[in-house]
Amino acid sequence: MTGLAQHYIAGLWRDDGARPRPSVNPADDTPLGRYVPGNAALADEAATAARAAFDDGLWAASPGCGRSCCMNSRTGLPRRRMTSRIWSWPRMASSGRRRWVKPWLASPRSRYYAGLARNIRGSMQEMAPGQISLFHREAAGVAGIIVPWNAPVTLLVRSLAPALAAGCTAVIKPAAQTPLVHARVMQCLAECPSLPAGVINSVNENGIEVGQAMVASPLIDVISFTGSSRTGRKIMEGAAATLKRVGLELGGKAPSVIFEDADLDLAVRRLTHGSLAIAGQMCAAAARFLVHDSVAADFAERMTAGLKAVRVGPGADPSSGMGALIDTANQARLMRLIEQAGDEGRMMLKGGPLETGAFLTPTLFGIDDVRSPLVQEELFGPIISFETFGDEAEAVAKANATVYGLAASVFTRDHARAMRMSRAIRAGTVWINAHLRLFAEAETGGYGQSGLGRLHGPEGLHDFLETKHIFMEPGVA
Incomplete structure (x- = not known):
């Protein structure tokens, strides 16, 4: 595969004139294609687009069944088999058989959270006669998703699917080692006609500049990160200034x-x-x-x-x-x-x-x-x-x-x-x-220095949802 992996912001592909860099196959050091590195300004632009898409309510305030249909659409979250050399390096050893790490492994995750999007429920409690409290579950805001290189499709969808199901918009930073496969996933998303522009945005990394900008951005409400414990600690430190919520799946032994x-x-x-x-x-x-x-x-x-x-x-x-x-x-x-x-x-x-x-x-x-x-x-x-x-x-x-x-x-x-x-x-x-x-x-998730929060399952939605208490006395104007 040859090509150019660009940024995707507010429904448009962008390169902004930056000099492309090669992405190579670690099996033989041959070039697979090129990608455009990002910067802090592009990360801020992506966060602004995601915030505008969240605030207009077209996605966040839509019924869960609408988000579910979009996530299940044929051109929504990746469900298509995409064969190319860009998939060739992450092979898994198994007894008596071989299994490829392919995009369709992400499919169960997107379908699962598409189902949960239709079943996000609040609750009601009568505090006293005629006094009712409603507990409403609503989207937390803009989610910043920082994706590792070792399973770039599966681990992206593992965070993106619950974020979208909850009604969040997103800014994604792929790993610098895997921009080409990430661009394939973004192409699937860009082809989804029911996904409003700005709901999903992506900026390629340039060292650590883009990730740092996302963590510091006041426009981003939640960071979902999978990676090393050392980087996780730095993300917590960077997020402290804006007191944003942080979900971390970190190292293991x-x-x-x-x-x-x-x-x-x-x-x-x-x-x-x-x-x-x-x-x-x-x-x-x-x-x-x-x-x-x-x-x-x-x-x-x-x-x-x-x-x-x-x-x-x-x-x-x-x-x-x-x-x-x-x-x-x-x-x-x-x-x-x-x-x-x-x-x-x-x-x-x-x-x-x-x-x-x-x-x-x-x-x-x-x-x-x-x-x-x-x-x-x-x-x-x-x-x-x-x-x-x-x-x-x-x-x-x-x-x-x-x-x-x-x-x-x-x-x-x-x-x-x-x-x-x-x-x-x-x-x-x-x-x-x-x-x-x-x-x-x-x-899935860890104790100790293996992280905070959980991914997968119903709890995977928790990082991307807020609980709002609405008190009312019926009949009182």
């Missing part, structure tokens, strides 16, 4: 706890996919294997074989099981971490680069010191630590030993133990005998 009675073959299959999805560049990916002493050697042998069997290569190649990293800079960063893991721990499977491209084969290393930065910090790549435990209490203590609490998994045949562990582990999602099972209907 997901532990997978494997007990002595677990089906080890099942665990290997599920965790091969669960640790290598999007080349491990996923906040909920399995990053730590916590294994009972009695099966540690057996599981290590099976898991090492499972990771070795994954073929790393270009996503466009059907035989590939895991694609490239996002860029060569991250490849170099992860290579340094692999060397550190060899120094601090026991190298069980050492990964390395391929001859060309931003590829990295999986790494598995054993470590005993839970205080190590290799255990405590999010590595964001196909590098997994291997730790052991002796009893359930130690498993819980190690699972909860980091500042993160986004996701975890437990592998056991003991249902009572599974429920005890799922309650004891402080994480927003705990999978039993599975990992990375995500659904539009099921809330």
Whole structure:
């Protein structure tokens, strides 16, 4: 695919004369197309357009059924299959099959929130005879949506769909690494005849300038951000000046706890996919294997074989099981971490680069010191630590030993133990005998430094809605 990814403001495509920059395929460093970088002035213009579209009431005050119909329209939120090399890098490893990260994965999210748009209800309470309080749920205002690069379509729609369902208008900032796929999504939205101009606006990033302008803008009421905990803290600081609402899904260090009675073959299959999805560049990916002493050697042998069997290569190649990293800079960063893991721990499977491209084969290393930065910090790549435990209490203590609490998994045949562990582990999602099972209907979000608020499910609407109390005494003029 070749093309130019522009900004989309108030229903118009814009480039404003800025010099386009190349967007490259990390699998072979070849250009895929070009994008126009944005600036703070364009971010402010987009926020102004979104505020005007919100204030005129055509979208925000329309019945939920109208917004639902627009979201379900054939040219609304992306439901069309779009095949191109721009999809090629984020391939997911799975047991015995291959699954592409494609735009239609966003479709269940848009349909789900299109349904919820028709069911946003308030409530009524009689405070005293003849005195009635109405509690009305209405749109919070303009939503600023900051999208990460690792799943640029799915994670955009995950925030945009509930924002639109609630009646908000939006300003979107795509990641600088994925402007071309974002432009395809915006093209789908631009072709929707029932979507008023200015309801959705998008400005490409230029370093951090556009994101900073959005966070500081007094015209934006809500920020929805998915990304690192470090950036999340900066967003909170920047949003404090205007006291805007902030929803954050941040970093993770997901532990997978494997007990002595677990089906080890099942665990290997599920965790091969669960640790290598999007080349491990996923906040909920399995990053730590916590294994009972009695099966540690057996599981290590099976898991090492499972990771070795994954073929790393270009996503466009059907035989590939895991694609490239996002860029060569991250490849170099992860290579340094692999060397550190060899120094601090026991190298069980050492990964390395391929001859060309931003590829990295999986790494598995054993470590005993839970205080190590290799255990405590999010590595964001196909590098997994291997730790052991002796009893359930130690498993819980190690699972909860980091500042993160986004996701975890437990592998056991003991249902009572599974429920005890799922309650004891402080994480927003705990999978039993599975990992990375995500659904539009099921809330996701984190404890601790993994974020604030929830996405998906009915609670995904909460960041984009306000509750208004209307008091009335019927018959009193």
